[in-house]
Amino acid sequence: MTEMVCVGAVAGAYGVRGEVRLKSFTAESEAIADYAPLSTEDGTQEFTVTLTRAIKNGIVARLSGVSSKEQADALKGQKLYAPRDRLPSLPDDEYYYADLVGVEVRDTGGNVLGHVASVQNHGAADLLEITGPGLKATVLLPFTHASVPTVDLEAGRIIADPPDGLF
Structure with missing residues (x-):
C-alpha cells in the first residue's frame, strides 16, 4: 500500500487571479480540502x-502560492496527493483504488490470471484492468461481488469468478 494517495488533479486555470479548476477524486468532491x-x-x-x-x-x-493565471496554467494536469493517514478508514468491501493496483488476480481454481494494472470507472461501475503474461491484451473485469468475490489485500490477492469467455 502506498503512503500517498491521489485525491485530485488540477484541470487548469479559472479566471485571471490564480484560481484553479480541480477534479476531486474523493467520494464527496468538497472533501478534498479536508486532506490538505x-x-x-x-x-x-x-x-x-x-x-x-x-x-x-x-x-x-485557491492553492497556496498560486496567485496568477500563468502559475495556475503551469499546474494543469498535476495530480494532488494526500498522506494515507489523513484519509478516512473504509468499511468492509470498500477499497482505495491505489491499494488494488499491482495485486495478483487468481480464478476460483487458484490459477493466476494476472495483476491489476489500474482501476477504471466510466460512470456505470468500477472495472479492474488485468494484465499478465498469458494475456494477449488487457482484460476489463467488472469489480462486482459476483465477479470478484474475495479481495485479500493483506495476502496481496484477489479471487475472481469472471464471466465465461472473458479470459
Missing part, C-alpha cells in the same frame, strides 16, 4: 486548498 495540505506526486510542491465555488465537472479553488 496536498502535494504533487514528486513531493516538490505542497498546497493548502481553499474552495471558492462549485462548477460543472469540478470545483474552483
Whole structure:
C-alpha cells in the first residue's frame, strides 16, 4: 500500500487571479480540502486548498502560492496527493483504488490470471484492468461481488469468478 494517495488533479486555470479548476477524486468532491495540505506526486510542491465555488465537472479553488493565471496554467494536469493517514478508514468491501493496483488476480481454481494494472470507472461501475503474461491484451473485469468475490489485500490477492469467455 502506498503512503500517498491521489485525491485530485488540477484541470487548469479559472479566471485571471490564480484560481484553479480541480477534479476531486474523493467520494464527496468538497472533501478534498479536508486532506490538505496536498502535494504533487514528486513531493516538490505542497498546497493548502481553499474552495471558492462549485462548477460543472469540478470545483474552483485557491492553492497556496498560486496567485496568477500563468502559475495556475503551469499546474494543469498535476495530480494532488494526500498522506494515507489523513484519509478516512473504509468499511468492509470498500477499497482505495491505489491499494488494488499491482495485486495478483487468481480464478476460483487458484490459477493466476494476472495483476491489476489500474482501476477504471466510466460512470456505470468500477472495472479492474488485468494484465499478465498469458494475456494477449488487457482484460476489463467488472469489480462486482459476483465477479470478484474475495479481495485479500493483506495476502496481496484477489479471487475472481469472471464471466465465461472473458479470459
